[in-house]
Amino acid sequence: MKKVSFSAKEIISKLPHKYPFIMIDQAYDIEAGVKGKGIKSVSLGEWYFQGHFPTEPIVPGVLIVEGLAQLTALIDSACSLENGKEDNKQVMGYLTKVDIKFIKTVVLGEQILMSCELIKSFRNLKQWRVSAKVGRRDVAVGTLNVAQV
Amino acid sequence: MIEEIKEYTVSRSKILEGVKKEIIERLNVDLTIDEIDDEVSLFGTGLGLDSVDALDLTLGIENRFAVKIDETDTSIFKSVNAITDYIIKEKAKV
Numbered sequence: 001m002k003k004v005s006f007s008a009k010e011i012i013s014k015l016p017h018k019y020p021f022i023m024i025d026q027a028y029d030i031e032a033g034v035k036g037k038g039i040k041s042v043s044l045g046e047w048y049f050q051g052h053f054p055t056e057p058i059v060p061g062v063l064i065v066e067g068l069a070q071l072t073a074l075i076d077s078a079c080s081l082e083n084g085k086e087d088n089k090q091v092m093g094y095l096t097k098v099d100i101k102f103i104k105t106v107v108l109g110e111q112i113l114m115s116c117e118l119i120k121s122f123r124n125l126k127q128w129r130v131s132a133k134v135g136r137r138d139v140a141v142g143t144l145n146v147a148q149v
Numbered sequence: 150m151i152e153e154i155k156e157y158t159v160s161r162s163k164i165l166e167g168v169k170k171e172i173i174e175r176l177n178v179d180l181t182i183d184e185i186d187d188e189v190s191l192f193g194t195g196l197g198l199d200s201v202d203a204l205d206l207t208l209g210i211e212n213r214f215a216v217k218i219d220e221t222d223t224s225i226f227k228s229v230n231a232i233t234d235y236i237i238k239e240k241a242k243v
Binding site (some may be wrong): 059096097120122123125126129145147 | 207208
């Protein structure tokens with residue numbers, strides 16, 4: 001299957017989310033509707049570090065989950081490319097279930113490598129196997145259920 | 150013939166129990182196997198499940214019974230009996 005990549009600019013046009021809630025910088029190795037990878041570089045300018053935490057900047061786990069969920073939306077959005085439809089169609093998905101184990105904290109300066117793969121699709125619901133790593137080490141693994149409307 | 154009927158009944162009961170276990174364990178339904186009526190409606194006013202539970206239940210049924218759920222057939226999730234009948238029908242095809 002053909003693999004596609006999305007730059008930060010393309011991600012902004014594809015996701016319904018906007019600043020400051022885009023939690024993924026790049027997406028690559030995307031097989032439309034099936035799987036893909038993404039990167040989020042954690043910089044000093046992240047808005048959440050103001051309070052989480054002022055003396056110890058840690059990426060909130062829920063925002064890692066949000067990044068993974070946004071990656072699943074990008075994987076689905078690639079289907080419109082495959083079908084030859086407009087390439088800037090936004091996919092709106094709602095998380096219906098989160099089953100994630102957090103293994104390690106992510107701190108300022110680290111790069112999160114995200115990975116999502118479709119487990120099962122049922123009507124407008126999809127279950128994804130997801131993982132986030134820093135280097136070779138898992139920081140979060142589990143499954144996400146997403147409903148598309 | 151009687152033996153065959155007995156065998157079928159035992160087999161059906163096991164599947165029915167397995168379906169109830171999936172509902173309880175996968176969907177965190179706070180009931181026991183005996184408290185779930187075979188004919189109770191799974192969604193809405195029955196067990197109170199909703200459409201987002203259908204994905205988890207589908208995965209559970211497919212993994213436990215090695216059958217494929219037809220997502221276009223809306224009658225499968227009508228009740229525990231309906232799911233059980235569907236599993237038996239699908240297994241007979243193999």
